[in-house]
Amino acid sequence: MAHKILVATGGGDCPxxxxxxxxxxxxxxxxxxxxxxxxxxxxFNGILKxxxxxxxxxxxxxxGLHVKGGTIIKTTNKGGPFHFPVRRQDGSWEMEDRSxxxxxxxxxxxxxxxxxxxxxxxxxISLQLLNIGIPVVGVPKTIDNDLSSTDFTFGFQTAVQIATxxxxxxxxxAESHNRVFIMEVMGRDAGWIALHTAxxxxxxxxIIPEIPYNPEVVAKKIETRxxxxxxxxxxxxxxxxxxxGGDVVGHAPTAVGDRHIKLGxxxxxxxxxxxxxxxxxxxxxxxxxxxxxxxxxxxxxRILATEFGVKAFELVKEKKYGNLVVYRHPEISYVxxxxxxxxxxxxxxxxxxxxxxxxxxxxxxxESI
Numbered sequence: 001m002a003h004k005i006l007v008a009t010g011g012g013d014c015p016x017x018x019x020x021x022x023x024x025x026x027x028x029x030x031x032x033x034x035x036x037x038x039x040x041x042x043x044f045n046g047i048l049k050x051x052x053x054x055x056x057x058x059x060x061x062x063x064g065l066h067v068k069g070g071t072i073i074k075t076t077n078k079g080g081p082f083h084f085p086v087r088r089q090d091g092s093w094e095m096e097d098r099s100x101x102x103x104x105x106x107x108x109x110x111x112x113x114x115x116x117x118x119x120x121x122x123x124x125i126s127l128q129l130l131n132i133g134i135p136v137v138g139v140p141k142t143i144d145n146d147l148s149s150t151d152f153t154f155g156f157q158t159a160v161q162i163a164t165x166x167x168x169x170x171x172x173x174a175e176s177h178n179r180v181f182i183m184e185v186m187g188r189d190a191g192w193i194a195l196h197t198a199x200x201x202x203x204x205x206x207i208i209p210e211i212p213y214n215p216e217v218v219a220k221k222i223e224t225r226x227x228x229x230x231x232x233x234x235x236x237x238x239x240x241x242x243x244x245g246g247d248v249v250g251h252a253p254t255a256v257g258d259r260h261i262k263l264g265x266x267x268x269x270x271x272x273x274x275x276x277x278x279x280x281x282x283x284x285x286x287x288x289x290x291x292x293x294x295x296x297x298x299x300x301x302r303i304l305a306t307e308f309g310v311k312a313f314e315l316v317k318e319k320k321y322g323n324l325v326v327y328r329h330p331e332i333s334y335v336x337x338x339x340x341x342x343x344x345x346x347x348x349x350x351x352x353x354x355x356x357x358x359x360x361x362x363x364x365x366x367e368s369i
Contacts, residue, residue, distance in 0.1 A: 002033075002034035002035065003034065003035045004036050004037075004038060004112055005028070005313070005316055006038050006040050006047070006054070006111045006114045007021060007057065008043050008044055008073070009021075009074070009075045009117045010076070010116065010117070010122035010125070011075065011077050011119045011122050012142075012143070013293050014141050014142065014154070015069050015154070015155045015158035015296070016141070016154035016155050016158070016304070017070065017071040018062075018066065018069070018070065019066040019297065019305035020117055020306070020312070021039070021057060021062060021065065021072065021073065022309065023306040023307070023308065023309020023313075024037055024313045025037045025059060026062065027309065027313040028313050029059055031317070035313075037056070038054050038111075039055050039072070039073035040053075041073055041074050044079075044081050044102065045084075047106065048098045054109075066302050066305070067296055067297075068296070069294050069295045069296055080125055081098055081099040081102045081129065082098075082125070083096075083097070099129070099132055103133060103134055112316065113136060113316045113321060114137070115137050115138075115316065116129075117138075117139040117141050118138070118139075118140075118141050119144070119146075120344065122138075123138045123140070123147075124341050127322075127337040127338065130321065130337060135316075135322075137312050137315045137320070138324035138340065139309070140153045140326065143155040143158070143159040143293060144156070144186065144188065144189070144192060144193065145192040146192070147340065147344070148342070148345035149324060150328065151326075152304065152327055154297070154301040154304045154305040155297070155305075156301075157301050158300075159193050159292040163197040163201075163288055164200040166288055167200075170286060171201065171202070171234055177232075178226075178229065178230055178231060178232055178281065179232055180222055180232070180233045180234075180274070180279070180281050180284070181234050181235065182235045183235065183236050183237070183267070184264075185197060185236060185292065186239055186292050187209060187239055187240050187241075188263055189209050189346065190209065190210070190346050190347060191210055191347045192345075192347060193238065194208050194238040195208060195353055198236040199353065199356060199362070201236070202234075203234050203236045204233050204361075204362065205221055205236070205365065206237075206357060207235065207236070207238065207364065207365050208237075209240035209241050209248075211347075211364045212244040212245070212366065213241065213243055213364065213366060214243065214244050214365055215243060215277060215365070217366065218273075218274065218365050219278075219279050222279055222281065223279075226281065233281075237267055237270060239263040239264055240266075243273070248261070248266070249263065249264070250262050250263040250264060267285040267286075268285050308325045308327075311332045322336060322337055323337065324337055
């Protein structure tokens, strides 16, 4: 009888997801015993819905898949085994715990284990599934690079490359028009994308969630970039940034089953703050948004994602359930899920990258006026 693995991709899409899937399938194909890999469509929704949606992932299906962005088995950040949205007869929605149903279907379909590919929220679900008796192995996925148990997550380098290329283009137009450009990038709680992009692109100001900013400090920095009305200034700001004593900028979710505040608009808020302070230069805002999540993964992410996929399969084969695959230079290893979700990987004020940025004159908005 063939061994069977159920693979799910949860949360936001991320360059490299398909490379992980390919790595799992190709590694499984080398075994003498028969292993079958199945994809659960839209994270765990595929096994939770009334009409089950699960597809076998063959070698033919994953051929050349490592260069393709997104995920062929789809993803979602809504619902889940423990909070599945169900519509009542009156048209309203309620959240239902379908974890018992998932376990029953998982066992009835003859699966040996789940490989759950996702970020912090997805891995917390992995831990919950483990606690109800479902064998699970996690694979870390997030463009924010905010999981503390691994040196890097796949998708991060691609997001930084996309943001840096966009920033390079803004620098030339800012210089041509004597403008201030504010580029808003992703980063809910962690400012790694913003920080890496700011250093790579040569930004004058970098504003991240971990360091609340004072708009007066930013305004002062801008003025140092102008002489007799001529000059330009480029700013990178993470979507989760907030001013000193302020809150994040966003709005409540509207989609059924979505419990995450929708961030966005902090770049425009910063622009208005600067205008109110009397900054008279032409200020423009660019929001990269989901451009950072899409497209072809860079070589680094393809390699890391493939390594993760191979290792995830091997952990299942060895029955080392309850672990998250991680990269700890120079090895691909694993840590218990409990450790993996214990604390996020955030930018520390004493991080050497912050030191480097300050060493080339970049400000974070927290400096004294």
